[in-house]
Amino acid sequence: IPPMEELNTPEKQKNAFEVFRKLRETTPIRYCEKRQMWEFFLYEDCVRILKDPKTFSSQLNRAGSTVASIITTDPPRHKDVRSLVEKAFTAKRVANLEPAIRSIANELLDDVIENGRMDTFFDFAGPLPVIVIADLLGVPNEDRRLFKKLSMQIASGVQDDSEESYEIVRQNNAEARRQLTVYLQGILDQRKVEPKDDLITAVWQSNLEENILSEPELVNFYITLLVAGNETTSNLITSGVRALTEHPELQEQLTNRPELIPNFVEEVLRFYPPSTQIPRIATQDVEIRGHLIQAGDMVNCWTVSANRDAAKFANAEDFDADRKPNLHIAFGFGTHFCLGAPLARLEGQVVFETLLQRLCDIRLTDPERAVLQPFPRFTSMHEYPVAFTGKS
Ligand code: HEM
Structure with a gap:
């Protein structure tokens, strides 16, 4: 799906939050011809x-997969699939990952701490979640590199708004998905013979x-976890x-009172949501605020806009690490x-605890090199170079 007119260049994407504020005020619901979908901003x-x-x-075929995924399944079947997975992906399994997350964060910081600088995404935030998911699933350590390469490839976005770029991305994603399917099927076959204490088993x-x-749906579910939880958490x-x-000023506050970190993580999610929109398709005619949405129409919920809706959040355009409630x-x-x-929240909490235990005076070094990700991830940075002082 191409970007909307107001956000179809990197320059325009820098002002995305201003664009959404205006849209909420002027056209909170509209039909976009170019994207062929209804857009909802409130x-x-x-x-x-x-x-x-x-x-x-x-039931949209979003990920280019021909196999049904939990994300594109409706009730009542969705409930069966979800409860099956919930039985395996338990709170205990998530909590057990805490020491691994802490040590992965520490290892990544060990590599940069003496330099006193890092690129936040490239050196730290990018590698961490994929290692955690590999651990969770039970991917052997020696395959991490391959696993990471394929998971980056499957989630890669377009460089610009041209048909050619979309075609390259479609082909890359499909090839990565094919290779991951073969790889994970191989692990599953091994686990059937020799079960282990991992999520694949x-x-x-x-x-x-x-x-x-x-x-095939089972293997596809493993890929879904990877795709859904990798780049978003980075x-x-x-x-x-x-x-x-x-x-x-938050650096010292959160260092002295780490119990405030979970709230900080929630506000980061609200303020710079890693995923910006959620699409659906209407199954029947329905009227919303005087607009007739017809059966078969695509609708898009701009969660990034909803998260800054002044009707829901006081001082919505301000970052308030102590915001409560934060719905x-x-x-x-x-x-x-x-x-x-629960896993993303745990990762956020442990990562910022570790980071603030080891670093202080964290600052952006080169604003020119703070690069936004291409649409639709324009709330997030692809490059973010920082300098810091390592604590002894
Ligand atoms: C669903 C965001 C991390 C696995 C979703 C949805 C959103 C989302 C918006 C709803 C999609 C919809 O309604 O169509 C995020 C964000 C994350 C994150 C912002 C990180 C900050 C993760 C992680 C995993 C994961 C770490 C797994 C390891 C899933 C799955 C679904 C889902 C399996 C589908 C649930 C269902 O259809 O019932 N995520 N996610 N996500 N996410 Fe995440």
């Missing part, structure tokens, strides 16, 4: 759509009892560092609410 409307899967279906075992997913971490440099919809809302949210 919090209330986005929530209304996301909590009504009967009228607004998730656990989801396979819970499926054995209920037989809800076909084998973006959360980079944006968190960005917020710490934009509000340097942002960066993880979606309702039926498909992010399955990995």
Whole structure:
């Protein structure tokens, strides 16, 4: 789906939050011919759509996969798939990852601390989540590099708004998906013979009892976890560092009172949401604020705009690390609410605890090289060079 007119160049994307503020005030709902979809910019409307899967279906073939995924499955089947996965992807399994997350964060900081500088995304936030997901799934350490390469390739975005760029991305993504499918099927085959305490084994075992997913769907689920949880979490971490440099006073506050870090992470999610929009398709005619949405129409919930809707959040355009309550919809809302949210939150918490234990005086060194990611991830930085002082 191409970017909307107001955001179709990197220059325009720098002013995205201003664009959305104007749209909320002038055209909170509109049909976009170029994107062939309805656009929703208000919090209330986005929530209304996301909590009504009967009228607004998730059955879009978004990821270029031919196999059904949990994300594109509607109730009632969605509930069966989700509960199957929840049995394996338990709170305990997430909590058990804490020491691994801490040591991965420490290892990555060991590599940069003496230099006193790093690129936040390239050196730190980029590598971390994919190692965590590899650990969670049970990918052997020696395959991490391959796994990371393919997961980056599967999530890569377009360079510009040309048909050629879209075609390159489609081909790259499809090839990475094909190779990951072969790779993960191989691991699954090994686990069937020799089960291990990992998520690949656990989801396979819970499926054995209920037989809800076909084998290709099972392998596709592993890929979904990777795609859904990799770049989004990298973006959360980079944006968190960005917020710490934009509000340097927070560095000392959070160091002295680490119990405030979870709130800080929530505000980063609201302010710079890693995923900016959630699409759905109407299953029946429905009227919203006088607009007739017809069965078959695509609708798009701009969560990035909803998260700064002044009707929902006081001083919505201000970063307030102590905001309470903070009912942002960066993880979606309702039926498909992010399955990995507890893991993403834990990663955020542990990463910022570790970072602030080891570094202080973190500052952006070169604003010219603070580069936004291309659409649709324009709330996040692709490059963010910082300098810091390492604590002894
Ligand atoms: C769903 C955002 C991290 C796995 C979603 C949705 C959003 C989202 C907006 C809803 C999609 C929809 O309604 O169509 C994020 C953000 C993350 C993050 C912002 C990080 C900051 C993760 C992680 C994992 C994960 C770490 C797994 C390891 C999933 C899955 C779904 C999902 C499986 C589909 C749930 C369903 O359809 O029932 N995520 N996510 N996510 N996320 Fe995340």
